[in-house]
Amino acid sequence: MTHESTSPRTAAAATEAAPPRRSRLTGNLGTGSIAFMVIAAAAPLTVIGGNAPLAIGQGNGAGAPVGFLLASLVLLLFAVGFVAMTPFVKEAGAFFSYVTIGLGSRLGMGTAYVALVAYTAIQAGIYGYMGWAIMDLVRTLGGPEIHWSVFAILTLVVVGLLGYRHIELSSKVLGVALVLELLVMMIVNVAVIVNGGPEGRSLASFDPQVFLTPGLGVAVLFALTGFIGFESTAIYRDEAREPSRTIPRATYLAVGIIGVFYTISVWVLVVAAGPASVVEVAQQTLFGSKNMLLDTAGDFAGGLTRSVMQILLITSLFACVLSFHNIVARYQFALARIGSMPAALGRVHDRHQSPAASSLVQSVTALVIIGIFVVIGLDPLVQVFGFMAGVATIGMVMMMLLTTLAVVVFFLRNPRLRKNPWTGTVIPVVAVLALAVSAWLVLSNFTMITSGSVAVSIGLALIPPAALVAGAIVNRKDGGRTVDIQLEKL
Known part of the structure; x- marks a missing residue:
């Protein structure tokens, strides 16, 4: 999305919100690299195991x-x-860019805040899961009793170092981890x-x-939680x-691979145990x-496969948390570029060509959240991961519901841009209904x-709606005027 205007007032607003010249990320990621990062965020092995x-x-x-x-x-x-x-969304902001163009800047910014909260929450939850998994592995191997937070923080440091550098490095690490767990x-x-x-x-x-x-509804519910982050393909646009x-x-590619992999693998677990048992x-x-x-791995593929899978469950979690770290860093970066977060977060590192400042802030944020969990004394798996996965x-x-509504409204307002009524209107309307049922x-x-308890669950459930309201109140500095300009150019 551009921020140009023929209006002096709009130009001034855009200038005020504009970050430094080196404000655009660059890269040469292909279809496979992006799909791999998205699938890694889904943590397929962890989903099948959990x-x-x-x-x-x-x-x-x-x-x-x-x-x-x-x-x-x-x-x-x-x-x-x-x-x-997607062809009409020029800004690398994923959901919030789509909602901004389709439903306006207030709901768009509200969606951005929901994304920050949701992805920060799942990232923090996975740090808890990761800490528990490594702690359990060390204990199983006869090692000393070490608090889960130690392993979580060590993981955070490695993730922070990778996130600070160019995305190509993360994509290679994620690609290797993903191939191994799928294999x-x-x-x-x-x-x-x-x-x-x-x-x-x-x-x-069947x-x-x-x-x-x-x-069946409960099964669909837990299946949906296994797809968190799949839409982040658009966040890597630049x-x-x-x-x-x-x-x-x-x-x-990401939806297809994840969907087929999940369905077949869950069926295999049923076959291995027997439908009756x-x-x-x-x-x-x-x-x-x-x-x-x-x-199942040990019984059908041998003890070595079981041991390898136990280790790969940990690398799966690592790939997952690295993916979400990169997603949040880029959301913050995109928001900084339109003036809704500090301009420093919208700068690109001179050497690594990465959103380094945004990545560093995200690492510090995750560290603070982990510290709060430790002080409160939450269980890393049941409470830290369970609570954050819920949010x-x-x-x-x-x-997804807001984004699909944005698609429907966008093409209704701009029928000349709709190449096919099925893809631009009919199927998105069906998707709205399906997502409403999912909600x-x-x-x-x-x-x-x-x-958790009903009271705790209600409190957690209110966090994303509260983020939506907060974002709508804050809005963006340019008041969404550049969105209208962008639509005029389409």
Whole structure:
């Protein structure tokens, strides 16, 4: 999005908000690199190990794979409108840029604040999960008892160093981590499919009598939380090789790969345990007496694969938290460029060509949040991760719903820009309805995500809406006038 104007008043406002000359990120990221970073943010191995047992044990049992499939379809519907509008969004601000153009600057800035809160929350939650996972591994190997926060802070330091440098370095690290975790899960998937489980290669998961139960909504809920961050393809716009082509391709590729991977892998867990026994196995995992994913790996692919997978679960979390760090740093950077955050956050590092100042601020923010969790004495897995994942899930659904509404309104106001009524109107309207149902599922089952009391869950659920209101009040310094100018040029 540009900030030029033929009006002296608008020009003055734009000049006031303009950051220093070196304010635009550069890069040569291709479709694969961006898709890899987005998929890494989804932490597929962690989702299969954590969300899948929840969807099975508390949801619709053997029918849980259909819940992941339905969540994938909802996000695919969202992606259609998102991609259709992408050529007309020139600002690397992801959701808030789309909402600003479609629904106005106030809701746009509100969406930006929701994004900052949601992604900062999930990042902090993953630091807690990461600290617990490494602590548990050290304890399992006979090492000393070390507080989880030590490992969380060490992870934060490494993430901060990578985030401070050019995005190409992060993309390579994330690419390697992602390939390894996908590879080990594929080995397990093939082993289970080749050998079959107690009931053979059962397809009971896809039987309507099995998946069409009241617990289907719960399965969809936990599936949706596994997609947090998938839309961040647009946040890398300035660093993409050909944004108009790269961003749409990366979005579809990310949704497709994640959706197929989740659905097949959850089905494999059902096959491995047997449809008749899978709920019991999943619930034993939830109570800590078993580990559904690791046990399946050990039983079907050998002890070495199990050990490798346990280590890769940690690298999966690392890739995830690095991805979210980069996303938040770029959100802050984009907001600084339009004058809604301190100008220093909108500067590009001379040597690394990265949003270094924004990255550093994000590292400090995460450190402060971890410190607060430690002082309060929260459990790193159940409370830190559970609470923060809840905040992020509500924030994600809110942002997608607002973005899809923005797509519908944008093309209704600008019919000459709509190349296809299906991609510009019909499918986005269907996506709005699907996301509204998703929002209801999240809110009606919110205590399952947070594992907290009703009072705590209500307090956490109100954080994203409060961020939306705060952002709408703050708005942007140019009052959204440049948005009108941009639309006139389209």
